[in-house]
Amino acid sequence: MVQKNLIDGEWIAGSGAFRNINPSDTDDVVGEYARASADDARAAIAAAKAAFPAWSRSGILERHAILRKTADEILARKDELGKLLSREEGKTLIEGIGETVRASQIFDFFAGECLRLAGEVLPSARPNIGVEITREPVGVVGIITPWNFPIAIPAWKIAPALCYGNTVVFKPAELVPGSSWAIVDILHRAGLPKGVLNLVMGKGSVVGQAMLDSPDVHAITFTGSTGTGKRVALASVEHNRKYQLEMGGKNPFVVLDDADLSVAVEAAVNSAFFSTGQRCTASSRIIVTEGIHDRFVAAMGERIKGLVVDDALKAGTQIGPVVDESQLNQDTDYIAIGRQEGAKLAFGGELLKRDTPGFYLQPALFTEATNQMRISREEIFGPVAAVIRVRDYDEALSVANDTPFGLSSGIATTSLKHATHFKRNAEAGMVMVNLPTAGVDFHVPFGGRKGSSHGSREQGRYAAEFYTTVKTAYTSA
Numbered sequence: 178m179v180q181k182n183l184i185d186g187e188w189i190a191g192s193g194a195f196r197n198i199n200p201s202d203t204d205d206v207v208g209e210y211a212r213a214s215a216d217d218a219r220a221a222i223a224a225a226k227a228a229f230p231a232w233s234r235s236g237i238l239e240r241h242a243i244l245r246k247t248a249d250e251i252l253a254r255k256d257e258l259g260k261l262l263s264r265e266e267g268k269t270l271i272e273g274i275g276e277t278v279r280a281s282q283i284f285d286f287f288a289g290e291c292l293r294l295a296g297e298v299l300p301s302a303r304p305n306i307g308v309e310i311t312r313e314p315v316g317v318v319g320i321i322t323p324w325n326f327p328i329a330i331p332a333w334k335i336a337p338a339l340c341y342g343n344t345v346v347f348k349p350a351e352l353v354p355g356s357s358w359a360i361v362d363i364l365h366r367a368g369l370p371k372g373v374l375n376l377v378m379g380k381g382s383v384v385g386q387a388m389l390d391s392p393d394v395h396a397i398t399f400t401g402s403t404g405t406g407k408r409v410a411l412a413s414v415e416h417n418r419k420y421q422l423e424m425g426g427k428n429p430f431v432v433l434d435d436a437d438l439s440v441a442v443e444a445a446v447n448s449a450f451f452s453t454g455q456r457c458t459a460s461s462r463i464i465v466t467e468g469i470h471d472r473f474v475a476a477m478g479e480r481i482k483g484l485v486v487d488d489a490l491k492a493g494t495q496i497g498p499v500v501d502e503s504q505l506n507q508d509t510d511y512i513a514i515g516r517q518e519g520a521k522l523a524f525g526g527e528l529l530k531r532d533t534p535g536f537y538l539q540p541a542l543f544t545e546a547t548n549q550m551r552i553s554r555e556e557i558f559g560p561v562a563a564v565i566r567v568r569d570y571d572e573a574l575s576v577a578n579d580t581p582f583g584l585s586s587g588i589a590t591t592s593l594k595h596a597t598h599f600k601r602n603a604e605a606g607m608v609m610v611n612l613p614t615a616g617v618d619f620h621v622p623f624g625g626r627k628g629s630s631h632g633s634r635e636q637g638r639y640a641a642e643f644y645t646t647v648k649t650a651y652t653s654a
C-alpha cells in the first residue's frame with residue numbers, strides 16, 4: 178500500500194510513488210510513499226493558510242489535548258516506531274527507540290507550553306496608559322527536515338509550531354518518509370482540524386522549492402546541509418519571511434593531559450561514531466594534548482576494533498550502516514582525501530560485508546592530522562574522525578575555535594580551571610564537559626553559531642522566539 182500525503186485533512190495520492198529502502202538490507206523495502214508535486218505543495222500551503230485564522234484562535238486546552246494525545250501514542254508505540262526508524266535510517270534499535278521516546282517527550286513538553294504561554298503587563302512611560310506585550314503565532318510555517326533524525330527533528334519543529342497556534346506544511350527528507358508519515362497520522366487522528374498540518378513528501382528540489390517560492394509561507398524552519406540552508410535564506414529574504422537554519426558542524430572534542438582516559442575515550446568514541454557519525458553534533462576533530470596523545474590513540478584503537486558494525490536491528494549492533502550509497506561514497510572519498518593530505522589512517526576505514534547487502538563501513542580514525550586539512554575543515558557526516566596533536570590547553574582551544582562552524586564543542590579534563598575557561602571561550606552554541614559532543618536534552622535550547630546556524634534557538638522555551646511574533650498594545654484608561 179502506498180502511504181499518501183495529507184493535504185487539507187485528506188490523504189492524497191501524489192504524482193507517482195517512491196520506495197523507502199533499508200540501508201542495513203537493500204533488498205528490504207520499508208514501504209512506498211506518494212510523491213507530492215509542486216502543485217500538491219501549493220495546495221497544502223493554501224490549506225494551511227485557510228486553516229490559520231481558526232487554529233490561531235483555538236483554545237489552549239484543545240491544543241494541549243492534541244499534543245498530549247500524540248505524546249502518549251508515540252510513547253505507547255515506541256518499540257514499533259523505533260524499529261521503523263532504525264529500519265529506514267540505519268541507526269541501532271536502541272538509538273531508534275531512544276529517539277522515539279524523545280519525540281514523545283517533546284510533544285509532552287509543548288503540550289505543557291500551550292498552558293504556560295504568558296505575556297507581560299508594564300506601566301507606560303506616559304500617565305494613565307497601560308502596555309501589554311503578547312505573543313501571537315506567525316502564520317503558515319514551512320518545515321523542512323533532514324534524514325538523520327527522522328522522528329526527533331520533525332517533532333521538535335511540529336510540536337512548537339502547533340503549540341503556539343501556527344499551521345504547518347511539512348516536507349520530510351525523501352530518504353526517511355516512514356517516521357514522518359507515522360507522526361502526521363498520529364496527530365491527524367488525535368483531532369487536528371483539517372488544513373492545520375499538511376504533509377508533502379517528495380523531492381526537495383520540487384516540493385521544498387515550491388515552499389521556498391511561496392509568499393504564503395510566513396516562516397521556514399530548516400535543518401539540513403549548508404548549501405540548501407543558503408537557498409532557504411535567500412528565498413526567505415526575497416519574501417521577507419522569518420527563517421531559522423540548523424546546518425552542519427565540525428565539532429571539536431578536546432582531550433587534555435589531565436583527562437580521565439576512560440572518560441575521554443568513551444566520550445570520543447560516542448561523539449565520532451555513534452549513529453554512524455551521522456549527527457550534526459558528532460565530533461570528527463579530536464584535539465589531543467601531547468602528554469596523553471599516544472595513550473589516548475592506542476585506547477581509541479582498541480575500542481574501535483571492538484565496535485560491532487552490523488544490521489541496525491540485530492541485537493548487539495553498536496554501529497549501524499551508513500544511510501545510503503551516496504553518503505557512503507562521500508565517507509570513502511574523505512578517507513582517500515585524508516590519506517592524500519598526509520594524515521595517517523590508524524584504524525578502520527574498510528568497507529564491510531555482512532549477512533545482508535547494506536552500506537557497512539568500519540569506523541575510521543586518522544592520526545597526524547592538522548587543522549588545515551580538508552578532513553578537519555569540512556563536514557564528513559560519517560564514521561570518520563581525525564586526531565590533531567597539540568602542545569597544551571591554549572593551543573587546543575585555539576584549534577577548537579578555528580573552524581567556520583560553531584554547533585557543539587567538547588572537552589575531557591579533570592581541571593575545573595580549564596573546564597570553566599573552555600565553557601566561557603568555546604565558540605559554539607553548546608559546550609560539553611566530560612561528555613560526548615552529541616546527546617542533548619529535549620527541554621533546553623539547541624543550536625549553534627557561526628556557519629552552523631541562523632536565527633533563534635530550537636527546543637525548550639526558547640522555541641517561542643521563532644514560532645511567535647510579539648505584539649505591544651497600549652491602552653489609555
Ligand code: NDP
Pocket residue numbers: 321322323324325326348349350351352379380381382383384385386389400401402403404405406408423424425426456457556558584629
Ligand atoms: P539536505 O540539505 O540535502 O536536505 C535537507 C532537506 O532539504 C531535505 O528534506 C531535502 O529534500 C530538502 N531540500 C533539498 N533541496 C531543497 C530545495 N531546493 N528547496 C527546499 N528544500 C530542499 O541535507 P540532508 O538531508 O542530506 O542532511 C544532511 C546534512 O544536514 C548534513 O550536512 C548535516 O550536517 C545537516 N544536519 C544538520 C543538523 C543541525 O541541527 N545542525 C541536524 C541534521 C543534519 P530531499 O529529501 O529531496 O533531500
